[in-house]
Amino acid sequence: MGLPEHVSSVAPGVWRIRVPLPGSPLRNLNSWVVTSDGQALVIDTGFNMPECLEAMKSGLAAIGANPSRTSFMLTHMHSDHTGLVGRLAAPGTDIFMGRLDAPFMDPGMNWWNPMVDYAVQNGFGRQQISDALASHPGIKFHPGAIGPMKLLEDGDSITVGDRELACVLTPGHTPGHICLYDRQARLLFSGDHVLGDITPHIESWAYRFNALKCFMSSLEKIRGLDVVQALPGHRGTIAELGPRIDQLVAHHAARADETVQVLAGGCMTAYEIASRMTWDVRAPSWEQFPITQKWFAVGETIAHLRWLEDSGRVRRQIEDGIARFCVGE
Numbered sequence: 001m002g003l004p005e006h007v008s009s010v011a012p013g014v015w016r017i018r019v020p021l022p023g024s025p026l027r028n029l030n031s032w033v034v035t036s037d038g039q040a041l042v043i044d045t046g047f048n049m050p051e052c053l054e055a056m057k058s059g060l061a062a063i064g065a066n067p068s069r070t071s072f073m074l075t076h077m078h079s080d081h082t083g084l085v086g087r088l089a090a091p092g093t094d095i096f097m098g099r100l101d102a103p104f105m106d107p108g109m110n111w112w113n114p115m116v117d118y119a120v121q122n123g124f125g126r127q128q129i130s131d132a133l134a135s136h137p138g139i140k141f142h143p144g145a146i147g148p149m150k151l152l153e154d155g156d157s158i159t160v161g162d163r164e165l166a167c168v169l170t171p172g173h174t175p176g177h178i179c180l181y182d183r184q185a186r187l188l189f190s191g192d193h194v195l196g197d198i199t200p201h202i203e204s205w206a207y208r209f210n211a212l213k214c215f216m217s218s219l220e221k222i223r224g225l226d227v228v229q230a231l232p233g234h235r236g237t238i239a240e241l242g243p244r245i246d247q248l249v250a251h252h253a254a255r256a257d258e259t260v261q262v263l264a265g266g267c268m269t270a271y272e273i274a275s276r277m278t279w280d281v282r283a284p285s286w287e288q289f290p291i292t293q294k295w296f297a298v299g300e301t302i303a304h305l306r307w308l309e310d311s312g313r314v315r316r317q318i319e320d321g322i323a324r325f326c327v328g329e
Helices: 048-061 110-121 124-132 211-223 240-262 268-274 290-310
Strands: 009-011 015-021 028-036 039-043 070-074 095-098 151-152 157-160 163-169 178-182 188-189 229-232 314-319 322-327
Touching: 009 048, 009 229, 015 048, 015 211, 028 048, 028 157, 028 163, 028 229, 039 048, 039 157, 048 124, 070 157, 110 124, 163 211, 211 240, 211 290, 240 290, 240 314, 240 322, 268 290, 268 322, 290 314
Parallel strands: 039 070, 070 095, 095 151, 188 229
Antiparallel strands: 009 015, 015 028, 028 039, 157 163, 163 178, 178 188, 314 322
């Protein structure tokens, strides 16, 4: 009997489970499963929702993963990667995650509150924020309490049977994003750090974290790895990592230039700038963007503004609690 349609083998001992993400423009998550000597490591899980759970359970059963010998690695905090871990992990199962992202998994942390204040400072109305958070997948599909995790640092490793996966800290998409590198097989499990068919979302909702600067540095960090194939969290695999990194660097340079061009019209909030940028969203105008997409767009705009401010191309001024950006002088 063959594998179900949403499960495939991509390399010896490496499986992909395509997990549907209903309502998300990402469409699917790639949950990678590494198997060796009767052990399995699941890399990312999908939203905490029934469709995702069914895909994961049937996929793991199809490849013969023994629940009592299956551990989990969460590349970063976002709920499309973490949502199901509490429902899939057997008692006593190892759950690995980067130390910097792990605190955001605490459902009682209320880490949204500072983001609300920062969003107001950058031009959002409070009712818009309330609407955005009510529909935000990070809240709707959060895994809830998941118990103790084994926290990872840059350079740590995870052993699966006779395979060793090195942890590579790659901040940018989130502060504590981690890729896994199988040096022997020359495979990089890249999470949302490098995607092949779409551009990773880089946003800033806290001034202290220059997300785009970190992302660019993290791209250079993995450039020198000997990789025959990168296995990302969404869409297709990546056969040539270096050229894809070049494309991502060029993309963000172009977006930064567009941001400066918008500011030629005068000083604006990040929200106003985002409303004048070009976006790959199926809506006839900014006013008709879904509120969640506006949230993502403004967050990405802030990341570019923060990066541009660091280089002196843009300056920021705060008046009456509102931040406006102008072309640098």
